[in-house]
Amino acid sequence: MIEKLSAIGGRALEEIEKTSSFESLDQIRVSLLGKKGSLNEVLKGLSGINPEERPVIGAAANEWKRKIEAALEVRKSSLEKVHLEQQLQKEKLDISAPARLAHRGSLHLVTQTVRRMMQIFGRLGFDVTLGPEAETDYLNFEAVNIPADHPARDMQDTFFLGPGVVLRTHTSGVQMRSMLAQKWPVRVLCPGAVYRCDHDATHSPMFHQVEGLWVDKNVRMSDLKGVLQFWARELFGSDTQIRLRPSYFPFVEPGAEVDVSCFRCRVKASDDCKICKGTGWLEVLGAGMVHPRLFEMAGYSGDTEGLSGFAFGIGVERIAMLLHEVPDLRLLFQGDVRFLSQF
Numbered sequence: 107m108i109e110k111l112s113a114i115g116g117r118a119l120e121e122i123e124k125t126s127s128f129e130s131l132d133q134i135r136v137s138l139l140g141k142k143g144s145l146n147e148v149l150k151g152l153s154g155i156n157p158e159e160r161p162v163i164g165a166a167a168n169e170w171k172r173k174i175e176a177a178l179e180v181r182k183s184s185l186e187k188v189h190l191e192q193q194l195q196k197e198k199l200d201i202s203a204p205a206r207l208a209h210r211g212s213l214h215l216v217t218q219t220v221r222r223m224m225q226i227f228g229r230l231g232f233d234v235t236l237g238p239e240a241e242t243d244y245l246n247f248e249a250v251n252i253p254a255d256h257p258a259r260d261m262q263d264t265f266f267l268g269p270g271v272v273l274r275t276h277t278s279g280v281q282m283r284s285m286l287a288q289k290w291p292v293r294v295l296c297p298g299a300v301y302r303c304d305h306d307a308t309h310s311p312m313f314h315q316v317e318g319l320w321v322d323k324n325v326r327m328s329d330l331k332g333v334l335q336f337w338a339r340e341l342f343g344s345d346t347q348i349r350l351r352p353s354y355f356p357f358v359e360p361g362a363e364v365d366v367s368c369f370r371c372r373v374k375a376s377d378d379c380k381i382c383k384g385t386g387w388l389e390v391l392g393a394g395m396v397h398p399r400l401f402e403m404a405g406y407s408g409d410t411e412g413l414s415g416f417a418f419g420i421g422v423e424r425i426a427m428l429l430h431e432v433p434d435l436r437l438l439f440q441g442d443v444r445f446l447s448q449f
C-alpha cells in the first residue's frame with residue numbers, strides 16, 4: 107500500500123513539474139485529490155487493511171496529499187509569473203506616445219469680439235456695465251430722445267413684451283441707466299444682445315452691440331474721434347484711418363456714421379475688393395455728441411456748465427464678420443461646431 111502511494115505520489119509530482127497550463131494543472135489536482143481521485147481511491151481501500159497498519163498508511167497518504175498540494179501551489183505561482191511576463195510582452199505600452207487631446211470647446215466668435223473690444227476700451231479707462239435685455243419702453247426710447255411717433259418704435263422693428271416693456275432694440279438705453287446711476291464723469295462700455303424683427307444674410311432678430319458713453323466737462327468731438335481712432339487701429343491694424351460722415355441719431359447732436367479704411371485694400375479702393383466692394387471704406391458704427399436732452403432726462407443739474415459727452419454704438423457681428431470674412435450672419439447662430447471651432 108505504501109509503495110502504491112509512493113508510486114502515485116511520485117508520478118504526480120513529475121506530472122505537476124511538466125505541466126505548462128492552468129487547465130492541465132487543475133485536471134491533475136482533480137484526478138488526484140478530487141472525490142474520485144486516485145489518492146482517495148487508495149484511502150477507500152483502508153478498510154480492508156489490518157488495523158495496526160492503518161494509521162501508518164493514513165499518515166503516509168496525508169503526507170503525499172500535503173506534498174502534492176504544495177507542488178500544485180508552487181507550479182501554479184510559477185505559471186502565473188510566466189503568464190504575466192507573456193502578457194507584459196504582448197501588451198507593451200508606449201508611455202512616450204503623444205496623448206490624444208480631449209475635445210475642448212472655444213469661445214463663440216461674438217464673445218471673442220466683445221472681449222477684444224472690452225480690452226481695447228478698457229485701456230482707455232472705460233468700465234463695463236450691463237443692462238437688462240427686457241427693457242422698459244421708456245428707457246429704450248423715450249429717455250434717449252426717441253419720441254412716440256419715431257419709426258424705430260414701429261411694430262416691424264420692435265418686439266413688445268407687454269405694456270411698457272420691450273426687448274431692447276439697441277444698447278443705447280444703458281447710456282441713460284448709467285447716467286441715472288451716477289453723476290459725471292461717466293466712462294462706460296455696455297456690451298450685450300439686442301433684438302429686432304429682421305432676418306436675412308446680414309440681419310438677425312438677435313444680435314449684439316457695444317455701446318460707449320463718455321460724459322465729463324469739456325469732452326469734445328475730437329476726443330470721440332481720438333477714442334475711435336485708437337479702437338480702429340487696435341482692431342483693424344495700425345495704419346487704419348477713420349472718417350466721420352454726418353448722420354442723424356435722436357440721442358446725439360451732431361451725429362455721425364463712422365467708417366474705417368478697408369483693412370484689405372487700404373483705401374486703394376480696388377474694384378475687386380470683396381470686403382469694401384471697391385469703396386475703400388467700411389461703415390462700422392454710429393456715434394455723436396450726447397444730446398443735451400439726455401442730460402436733462404438724467405436729472406443732471408447744478409454745475410453743468412461745460413458738461414458734454416460723446417456716445418457710440420458698434421454692431422459686434424458686423425465687426426466679427428469683417429475681420430474673419432464671414433459671408434453670412436446666420437452662420438454665427440446656427441451652432442455648427444465645424445464653423446464655430448475655426449475661431
Ligand code: DAH
Nearest residue numbers: 276355392393394417418419
Ligand atoms: N443705437 C444706434 C443703433 O442701434 C447706434 C448708435 C448710434 C449708438 C449713435 C450711439 C450713437 O450711441 O451715438 O443703431
